[in-house]
Amino acid sequence: MAEAHPVGFQWVVEAKNRGAKVIHVDPRFTRTSALAHTYLPVRAGADIAFLGGVINYILSNEKDFREYVVAYTNASMLVSEEFEDTEDLSGLFSGYDPETNTYDQSSWQYAGQQDEGQEEEESHADRETASGLEQESHGPPIPADVPRDPTLQDPRCVYQVLKRHYARYTPEVVERLCGVPQEKFLEVCEAWTANSGREKTTALVYSVGWTQHSVGVQYIRAGAIIQLLLGNMGRPGGGVMALRGHASIQGSTDIPTLFNLLPGYLPMPHFKQHESFDQWIDAIRHPEQSGFWANAKSYAVSLLKSYWGDAATEQNDFGYGWMPRLTGDHGTYQQVLDMIDGKIKGYFLLGQNPAVGSAHGKAQRLGMANLDWLVVRDLFMIESATFWKNGPEIGTGEIVPEECKTEVFFMPAASHAEKSGTFTQTQRMLQWREQAVEPPGDARSELWFFYHLGRIIRERLADSTLPRDEGIRRLAWDYELHGELQEPRGEDVLKEINGYDLTTGKLLSNFTEMKPDGSTSGGCWIYTGVYKDGVNQAARRKPGREQNYVAREWGWAWPSDRRTLYNRASADPDGKPWSERKKYVWWDEEKGEWVGDDVPDFEKTKPPSYRPPEGASGVEAISGDDAFIMQGDGKGWLYAPSGLIDGPMPTHYEPAESNVRNPLYAQQANPTRKVYQRSDNLTNPSPPEQHSEVYPFVFSTSRLTEHHTAGGMSRQLAYLSELQPEMFVEVSPELAAERELEHMGWAHIVTARAAIEARVMVTDRLAPLRIDGRIVHQLWMPYHWGSEGLVTGDSANDLIGITLDPNVLIQESKVGTCDIQPGRRPSGPELLAYVQSYRDRAGLTPGHHTPIETPRGADGEQ
């Protein structure tokens, strides 16, 4: 956190000064570790083993916050008798199909609900479309009325199922798998549990080190399970805090430019699952469901009204017929492979530099070299715009400028100071930026670029009679233009996003005002209220020092300006604060409403004693003590009966590339991970496959304080470049000795994809770990460098292959295996031969197939 989010870290320092204990777990000792009370080195890719160990500690010592757990989680619910655990099936859950590498999830359901589970085909389609992402704003569908055992004794209740699942994650196993000495691990368990409960809360903070794994979603699930068991969710000073890495990356999923989502986490229509408008709506709202998601039709229709305005009518299903349809995986990595295969003609890069910043840099660049045209919009000349003349493949001869047909347009972009608009920061808060000056030269905002691109396209198609052009011709695209540059106003677009009551023309104040009949609009339902009372709430700037610590009059947070989600859980089931010290939102009997420091994440006047009438659905079905109102059953999920592709409970699988045989299960790696088996996307062998010793070391990559992602906004600036001027690799003194690496000398790192070179930083901040009885060396690299800018160097992402988490299709780029050797890498065509020599030794011959399901009996003598 101190490394990549230094200003956020001021709050950790402040907490520390007030007596908080700070624990840091990381493969390497970082600037965060330097200020932590306790630092634990851990093997990259073994986090679920570590977190599972904490869960086991909590459950076997009954350290959970029992009242909270019984009232607010699904601990008491009974799981189907057909469910079989990884304990019983060598690392697989029940329902696995080795043909499709997906699960039939019926047996994962609560007792009596087996029919609700996802079948394989659905599960497969969900993986292809990363449908897990839809749950960012709400839980997956689940029926209410589940049999429960509030004593938590029934062997089929979630609490007991969980306990069994993690029983083997003992401190000893944690030490064996993660390399963390047992005493240090127990110190963390004790601190975490001792500082949770009525009087105290513990916050869990993670960064992208968790999301970029083939089991990334389950890493975060594991953290959430701990925080639920200890009663840290929805309470001040608790929670699971995602430290995201870009100014509006939260906004980029809320109002997504993602293939599988529409604004507000509505799914992009799937050609089979959502063939008709009604199928689409029902797939979102699940008619028998409880919770706010039941009003999905209002949100969906309002979006279509914002897109197509008057042209969207009840008769034409509000324009649903114009929506394009998904047929499977259309994610960025699939696209890149399709580019290599010549299937894609044109590519827009909008402030993004995949030649350096995406996994498998070579695939990225070769894909770009096989397009008809590429549009790059950026502040500076970046690697993705110059792959045809300065990329590494020029040296190897894989790209020859005279033979590369890609037409490239470089369009200079306006900076954050030269346009007004909102960023959504990592706590879901929108903050409005005022424009300071006009952009220089030809530089323009994306707002300008896309408005005018749309205008020109619409002019070209104005007279078209083709049905395919109707959607673009009838699009609501009449934005008022301003100034010399003819720029649409950010305010106007934000108002469109907020939505209107179309009968009165007034801006909506909350998504609860949205209607399913086309009488309201709203481009992103969870953002409705950002223009509450006609005021740009994101532009509110009452100084923090003039407010309490929640600072509600600064910016605006979705949904409905709630700063802490699920804050109903900060009060006990009766609505009273758990403790005076930790009071946040509570029920005021006299006023008959929820009050406190935050906007209650609950219906304001629904008393704690409310119980839904028989047969209720939707919002009415939320009980007065259902704190997790966006979940189908109102409960925080320790066990996920649906919504996850790879299992209802986080399970330790080794990374897709590992030099350690999974000591817990026969199944080596995530059996549902998304793999693109291609000769240009080879995976280093992992046990029980042979030859994993060819790539004997574990590597991880991350950021330095001094740089930003692919370097486009940092390696171009002298003041940042001088602070970290060169690509380097950090190794322990022990590894340096083993490989004869010299401090500040050169070394090169090799995987099945590439060999890159870096200067050597020998440091005690990295340490060898003892894993399963042998010493494992880890090395670390920053990934900021490329061939453009004031300081240049090889790119760490070139080392990484494309293997994805099945739930969200994010790549595993935080851990892999490699070799490191002293000296510079070969250059020119010899580089290719060198990388090939490693592949040959590793048995990565043509037709090599990386096993997804680990063949049973593959361990030979075992």
Place this chain on the structure above:
Amino acid sequence: MRPARAWVRVVSVGVKTWIEGWPVYRQLTGTDPLGRGAAAQSPKSKSLTSRTETADRVAKSVCPYCAVGCGQQIFVKDEKIVQIEGDPDSPVSRGRLCPKGSASLSLVTSDRRQQKVLYRRPYGKDWEELDLDTAMNMIADRVLAARDATWQDADEEGRPLNRTLGISSLGGATLDNEENYLIKKLFTAIGAIQIENQARI
């Protein structure tokens, strides 16, 4: 030569004024006999004022790097940005910035920023300059051509597809919400679905 030129100009100013401005005179007659303080202060030092104080206006903004969302104040003088620093009002950052945020001034005012549209023709070996309008029209032509060439109305069973798989987009996560909204709206309307973002990465 310099001293001589200076003398000439000094005489025209007036000997008395000049003498009084002479540090040694001030040193010998004032409170600073060692000539290390008040007497040594140059006119430039005396007239120093911070450029944030003389700015024409201040825009309230937000740092464009990570997702912490630190407040920034952007100081503008004569339509040029002269300083960017933390906004002390922000309850998120309390006026502080990291090295990247502190480098924002050079990010936006760098002379390395590209200000011209550049074009690399197929098989070209170097960039050429292009007029912005021309580029916009060329891009629109290419979008429409790619769409026409790859359009899919329906699958073999007649289920609607309404799309093109010929166009891709990958956006950074430093785009505004309003921008992402328009991007998704336009691409969806023309049937382009392969629209992705750093958020997938």
Place this chain on the structure above:
Amino acid sequence: MESNSLYGPLDPAPEAGYTDAPPRMGFFTDTSVCIGCKACEVACKTWNAVPDDGFDLLGHSYDNTGGLTANSWRHVAFIEQPRSSSGASTDTPGAFAGLPVGPSSVPATNVIAAQTSADTGTSPGILPAVDALSAAATAGSEFLGAAPSGGCGSGGCGSSSGGSSSGGGAQMLGMPMTDLPGRVNEAPRSDFRWLMMSNVCKHCTHAGCLDVCPTGALFRTEFGTVVVQDDICNGCGYCISGCPYGVIDRRDDDGRAWKCTLCYDRIGDGLMPACATACPTESIQFGELDELRERAARRVETLQAQGVAEARLYGNDPSDGVGGDGAFFLLLDEPEVYGLPPDPHVPTRDVVSMWKKAGLAALTMAATAVVAFAGRRK
């Protein structure tokens, strides 16, 4: 002129002729909360339009600035130490306890480490670690006491020659080497800490640079700070040898001397200096020196009460060799570890007696001043 105005405790601004001087302003840099982010370096350069200092990977942990120079007025030092404070507040005792021990690094690694002193583009471009070495060697720091024998790596010790290996005193502090100080094969990895400190001009009560400046380019401001006036400096360079901390430095291109001004322009307008404004964790605090000294004393007490016995102040004592610093520090180890001289003295300490006798010197300085003044008005 009082006899003590070149030595001992005093309030420098009234001493320099400011009759209604505001309170003396300064920096308190609390290294116990420094996260080494270098925001101070960048904020300083951004505000003062200081040129970059060259793109050189130095290998001193994460320090690629190297030291305070004409082109770096703030400098964050990084010290990697295989030890821990006794307390639990500021570092990570037992960070690597219980981990397996492997062979040490090759001796050649040391040689490379000890010789990384890339050209900083400025002169003298003092690298603090080098200072630390000489200072520590004479002070006999315990870290350097660890003999290099007994733990040599697989490559043997014989090769670790090369001018920097004799006597153990020349080992690079904070750098990985054959034997990390305090760790040998028999005493494996255990404690570790990573100290960070943002260094800056000390704005001494008795400023050597100012005292020797013949042109009046260096002057004492009403805030008691020491500022080089670039419209006067003629680049003679006397100030460089006058600084007991090796802070002030000349630029290669224009020859003039440059250093921290404590943002004279900003503080004159009631603003904080750029570095203190940016500092995310309030490691750099700006304010009235008297108040800062009280605050610092309390902070040391707090840390010591938490068991951080090593917490100490540096440069806060008005009776030290420079009459106390306007910019002082809370350190977590001996000053030498951070590259700071343990007992700095203003070189003009002995000038007082000479000065009284030397009317000639005054005349010379006056004459020099005439030339400088006239020269300035080009």
